[in-house]
Amino acid sequence: MTLSLHIHGAAGTVTGSCHRLVTPHGTLLVDCGLFQGPKSLRALNYRDFPFAPAEIAAVLFTHAHIDHSGLFPKLTLAGFQGRAFATEATRDLLRWLLPDAGAIQENDVERLNRRNARRGEPVVVPIYTRADAEASLSFIESQPYDRWFEPLPGVRARLRNAGHILGSAFIEIEVDAAPRPLRLVFSGDVGPLGKALQPDPARPGRADVALVESTYGSRSREPMSEADRRAVLGRELEVALAAGGNVVVPVFAVERTQEILEDIAELKRGGKLRGAQVFLDSPLAGRTTEVFRTHRASLSRSEGGHAFSGGEFRLSETVDQSRAIGRIHAGAIILAGSGMCDAGRVKHHLKDNLWRTDSTILFVGYQAPGTLGALIRGGAAQVRIHGEEIGVRARVRSIDTYTGHADREELVGWCRPMLDGLGSLLLVHGEPNGIDGLSAALAAAGVDRARIVAPVLDEKFVFVHRDGRWSAIPEANGMPRLPPEAANARRDWHNDYAQMLLDIRGALQAAPDDAARHRLLQELRRVLGNSGR
Known part of the structure; x- marks a missing residue:
């Protein structure tokens, strides 16, 4: 069996992390994530895996975020019968995140099928259900940080703290091979230095081949203290509330929610934000906060995870409680999922507040291209x-x-212990500008540019040992599921179609009279007729 690596996600884009390592001892996956962003990219979630799930002997999770874990229930439905490994905190978070992802898919499909029935279109089914996700949890075993274990005979692995979210890890893997063992590092997502709740990431050891995230590979951030960060949030919230409306904050249920709630609590204890009602409209975030409490000893601040203890926040569990928030038109700070606005209760709060000139939408996290959050953040006039x-x-x-996520300098610093003996460095989990920026910074740090590779979706790499080192050599392997220009597109035709509908409506409304509107529609019909010839 050829010793090879296959990149099935997070190639030229930031979601869908999934890397298949084929060894003489068996095959394993590092991550099995959901694609997010434009519909063309999300459509991959519904397609068959580009490999046989029954042939996967083990899955190793870097962390619990859905873009790294969210297709695991689909993998088990498709025939996976192996073992899955994660840190204890990641396993505990997945107990909530995966079933919630299944429930969201069920709800979205139910809404879509009501629309399809009116249009006479076929029924669609969810990728998996809440019950499917709950069943998949039985496959997941926990492993402690920093201890070698064998996910399959002939392959050793070790989970190291990545400082990204609770339980996050980068993974060191050693494969028995001739003429010497092959050593790989999978970065997962690497956290920044001085993060609010997490300790600084550990540093990797020697590696032959490394896969490194590049989300913020083109960005440098000024160091910021905890007090400075809290002050920035406080100023934004105070100005937003002074405008007279509500503040809607799209948040991820894990880590970002806990960080912001902790800082709002500190601001309130310091006399700020008096009179503001703070709502957490995310049952999932409430449950994951309990996981933070369970694992608070691993946090960089012992008080982390106690954000609800002071009674400063109202947790909305039920749909009726969520709807009640929608009847508040001023003075509310509403934290709601999901962080990129593509699912969950935040979409209802956006419908209630986007059109109000006195309301504020405050983004506190990354928005993948093509998501609703990216469109709003990018200045869309209508959505x-x-x-x-x-x-x-x-x-x-x-x-x-x-x-x-670590910025460019932090990523270069994190990689530095691996650089001397590195045969190949694969940049994943980033858009083209992030990949290009990190590639240039690594080259400036002394890495031979010929050894820095930006994989495309479904690309295969064969491991070759020559001149005393292992390298990953790309090998032609047929057509990818999406061409590179589609996989890393900031918009797709679905985004353009939605914008065109909005533009047509705006043009009709702006027309001086019905005759002009009739002429516009006639011209559109003419163009559509010509395009179909």
Whole structure:
């Protein structure tokens, strides 16, 4: 069996992390993540895996975020019968995140099927259900940090703290091979230095081949203290509330929610934000906060995970409680999932507040290209939510003080212990500008540019030992599921179609009279008729 590596996700894009390592001893996956972003990319979630799930002997998770774990229930449904490994905290988070992802898919499909029935279109089914996700949890075993174990005979692995979110790890793997063992490092997502709740990431040891994330590979951030970060948040919230409306904060249920709630609690204890009602409209975030409490000893601040203890926040568990928030038009800070606005309760709060000039949408995290969050953050005048056209008249603000990813200099520093003997360095989990920026920085740090590779989706690499070192050599292996230009597109035709509908409506409304509207529609019909010839 050829010793090879196959990149099935997070190639030229930041989601869908999935890397297949084929060894003479068996095959394993590092991560099995959901694609997020434009519909063309998300459509991959519904397609068959580009490999036989029954042939996978083991899965190793770097962390619990859905873009690294969210297709695991689908893998088990498709025939996977091996073992899966994660840190204890990651396993505990997945107990909540995976079933929630299944429930979201069920709800979204139910809404879509109601629309399809009216249009006479076929019924669709979810990728997996809540029950499917709950069943998949039985495959997952926990492993401690920093201890070698064998996911399969002939392959050793070790989980090291990545400092990204609770339980996050980068993974060192050693494969028995001739003329000497092959040593690989999979970075997962590497956290920044001085993160709010997490200790600084550990440093990797020697490696022959490394896969390194490049989300913020083109960015440098000024160091910021805990007090400075909290002050930035406080100023944004105070100005937003002074405008007279609500503040909607799209958040991820894991880590970002806990960080922001902790800082809001400190601001309130310091006399700030008096009178503001703070809502956490995410049952999932409430449950994952319990996981933070369970694992608080691993956090960099012992008080982390106690954000609810002071009674400063109202947790909305039920749909009725969520709807009640929608009847508040001023003075509320609403934290709701999901962080990229593509699912969950935040979409309802956006419908309630986007069109209000006195409301504020405050982004505190990364927005993948093509997501609703990216469209709003990018300045869209109108967006479509649940099939409705919503004008964007609210204040749209963004702060980057709660990032979970290392910047360019931090990534180069993290890689430095591996650089001397490195045969190949594969840059994944990044858009082209992030990959290019990190590639240039690594070259400036002394890495031979010929050894830095940016894989494309489904690309295969064969491991070759020559001149005393292992290298990963790309090998032609047929057509990828998406061409590179589609996999890393900031928009796809679905985004353009939605924008065109909004543009047509705007043009019709702006026309001086019905005759002009009739001429516009006639011209559109003419163009459509010509395009079909």
